[in-house]
Amino acid sequence: xxxxxxxxxxxxxxxxxxxxxxxxxxxxxxxxxxxxxxxxxxxxxxxxxxxxxxxxxxxxxxxxxxxx
Amino acid sequence: xxxxxxxxxxxxxxxxxxxxxxxxxxxxxxxxxxxxxxxxxxxxxxxxxxxxxxxxxxxxxxxxxxxxxxxxxxxxxxxxxxxxxxxxxxxxxxxxxxxxxxxxxxxxxxxxxxxxxxxxxxxxxxxxxxxxxxxxxxxxxxxxxxxxxxxxxxxxxxxxxxxxxxxxxxxxxxxxxxxxxxxxxxxxxxxxxxxxxxxxxxxxxxxxxxxxxxxxxxxxxxxxxxxxxxxxxxxxxxxxxxxxxxxxxxxxxxxxxxxxxxxxxxxxxxxxxxxxxxxxxxxxxxxxxxxxxxxxxxxxxxxxxxxxxxxxxxxxxxxxxxxxxxxxxxxxxxxxxxxxxxxxxxxxxxxxxxxxxxxxxxxxxxxxxxxxxxxxxxxxxxxxxxxxxxxxxxxxxxxxxxxxxxxxxxxxxxxxxxxxxxxxxxxxxxxxxxxxxxxxxxxxxxxxxxxxxxxxxxxxxxxxxxxxxxxxxxxxxxxxxxxxxxxxxxxxxxxxxxxxxxxxxxxxxxxxxxxxxxxxxx
Numbered sequence: 001x002x003x004x005x006x007x008x009x010x011x012x013x014x015x016x017x018x019x020x021x022x023x024x025x026x027x028x029x030x031x032x033x034x035x036x037x038x039x040x041x042x043x044x045x046x047x048x049x050x051x052x053x054x055x056x057x058x059x060x061x062x063x064x065x066x067x068x
Numbered sequence: 069x070x071x072x073x074x075x076x077x078x079x080x081x082x083x084x085x086x087x088x089x090x091x092x093x094x095x096x097x098x099x100x101x102x103x104x105x106x107x108x109x110x111x112x113x114x115x116x117x118x119x120x121x122x123x124x125x126x127x128x129x130x131x132x133x134x135x136x137x138x139x140x141x142x143x144x145x146x147x148x149x150x151x152x153x154x155x156x157x158x159x160x161x162x163x164x165x166x167x168x169x170x171x172x173x174x175x176x177x178x179x180x181x182x183x184x185x186x187x188x189x190x191x192x193x194x195x196x197x198x199x200x201x202x203x204x205x206x207x208x209x210x211x212x213x214x215x216x217x218x219x220x221x222x223x224x225x226x227x228x229x230x231x232x233x234x235x236x237x238x239x240x241x242x243x244x245x246x247x248x249x250x251x252x253x254x255x256x257x258x259x260x261x262x263x264x265x266x267x268x269x270x271x272x273x274x275x276x277x278x279x280x281x282x283x284x285x286x287x288x289x290x291x292x293x294x295x296x297x298x299x300x301x302x303x304x305x306x307x308x309x310x311x312x313x314x315x316x317x318x319x320x321x322x323x324x325x326x327x328x329x330x331x332x333x334x335x336x337x338x339x340x341x342x343x344x345x346x347x348x349x350x351x352x353x354x355x356x357x358x359x360x361x362x363x364x365x366x367x368x369x370x371x372x373x374x375x376x377x378x379x380x381x382x383x384x385x386x387x388x389x390x391x392x393x394x395x396x397x398x399x400x401x402x403x404x405x406x407x408x409x410x411x412x413x414x415x416x417x418x419x420x421x422x423x424x425x426x427x428x429x430x431x432x433x434x435x436x437x438x439x440x441x442x443x444x445x446x447x448x449x450x451x452x453x454x455x456x457x458x459x460x461x462x463x464x465x466x467x468x469x470x471x472x473x474x475x476x477x478x479x480x481x482x483x484x485x486x487x488x489x490x491x492x493x494x495x496x497x498x499x500x501x502x503x504x505x506x507x508x509x510x511x512x513x514x515x516x517x518x519x520x521x522x523x524x525x526x527x528x529x530x531x532x533x534x535x536x537x538x539x540x541x542x543x544x545x546x547x548x549x550x551x552x553x554x555x556x557x558x559x560x561x562x563x564x565x566x567x568x569x570x571x572x573x574x575x576x577x578x579x580x581x582x583x584x585x586x587x588x589x590x
Binding site: 038 | 289
């Protein structure tokens with residue numbers, strides 16, 4: 001029982017880490033524009049958005065999956 | 069020496085008309101085939117609930133990519149340089165991914181009888197008031213959004229056929245009528261899927277062709293770095309285009325989203341919320357079947373491919389600025405200005421074949437979206453207002469009323485565009501996008517997951533959102549000292565969030581027993 005709870009807590013911690021990474025992707029958008037600029041910022045934003053999307057789907061499919 | 073701006077040829081006129089006709093025929097055939105399969109009106113609205121991730125994915129891409137993304141983004145890149153990127157939506161995929169993970173739960177409400185987004189709200193809150201209010205909010209915001217679609221298609225028609233802008237507006241209205249009359253409005257997932265594939269393929273092709281045509285990325289970056297901002301009408305300023313913010317002079321300049329980092333922050337949140345907030349987007353999940361974990365990833369891949377399209381259209385604008393400088397901002401190009409960059413660049417970069425395909429693409433994005441919106445607004449009146457107030461009204465009369473309502477909803481945005489066409493259409497449409505993001509992300513998206521949400525929370529959010537919408541810096545905002553777009557947008561989105569959560573927490577949700585249907589225990 002105790003082991004199960006520890007395991008669940010560890011899983012949820014991983015989910016929180018993913019959420020923090022998603023927030024980081026958003027925060028980095030203006031920072032890249034300010035510090036790098038030009039094409040690197042333009043396509044860098046797209047790359048951050050793709051990473052954000054991957055993390056969102058990972059969160060959904062691994063930690064918040066809904067069986068019907 | 070700058071390249072001359074291309075002129076219209078009979079070849080281009082023929083090509084554009086043929087491409088648009090081909091698009092219409094394919095859409096009608098697809099719509100007709102799928103309509104035959106639907107046994108009744110309800111089935112026609114959401115299908116059989118058996119649509120997979122590929123079709124739903126591209127349909128979502130099509131509904132997301134309107135005249136703004138597929139056409140107006142070039143105007144943004146052209147007119148504002150790098151600072152136009154914020155409205156181009158370089159982070160669009162973030163919002164689309166959120167829409168994917170949030171929107172899938174719409175299926176649950178279909179099982180409970182919902183067939184439209186306002187109906188989903190009626191089911192969620194057991195409230196006809198919320199349904200009616202959501203219907204009204206959708207009408208107001210979609211009317212504004214429709215103006216941009218008119219401008220997009222009329223600009224393409226003006227340049228490719230050499231008719232006047234106002235004549236082109238009338239032609240656009242006729243095209244919408246034809247599209248609606250022949251059944252293209254059915255907007256089945258299959259028609260939308262076809263449109264999504266078309267927009268993605270042509271958008272990417274045009275973007276890459278324009279990049280090469282302008283001499284490559286390094287030349288474009290160098291050219292933009294050396295140019296200054298020119299206002300619509302040709303008034304040159306000393307403000308450089310090289311940075312990601314464009315400090316235009318206050319108070320008028322503050323209405324531009326990329327004017328400073330507050331505006332930038334607001335656009336980032338707008339793109340995070342708006343894909344879910346657009347009712348026509350989230351409605352795509354009404355007909356989706358059960359999706360496996362693996363299919364979720366396929367869905368995301370499609371959204372990534374489609375979500376990069378707006379960036380390629382932005383590239384077209386940068387390329388046009390590199391080749392022609394600020395020539396398109398001159399008074400000669402009134403009222404199209406920088407918005408004409410996409411069409412001219414498509415001729416310059418790909419000749420008449422690519423320009424013709426692009427014309428069909430803009431037709432798909434703007435006229436089909438416009439037709440879809442006109443239909444949504446008309447059904448908002450009949451289904452969410454009239455039928456809501458008079459449940460006994462006969463279906464025959466409701467259908468007749470829906471058809472009659474098409475006329476004002478085609479005419480109002482037409483008149484608006486006729487009398488005061490927006491200089492940069494995407495900038496104009498972003499006003500409506502912020503409102504849809506701020507209101508519906510919470511009222512629709514969050515309510516599907518937050519059990520504690522109440523009908524009063526939703527009602528207060530819709531009312532608050534609509535009031536702040538009117539205070540847009542280019543509408544009535546200046547009368548209360550609200551000149552700054554970023555402050556206005558943040559006030560709308562986060563004010564809506566605050567209103568939604570606070571009012572919900574101090575009012576009573578629907579009973580636990582009823583909530584069980586929408587939030588079954590695992």
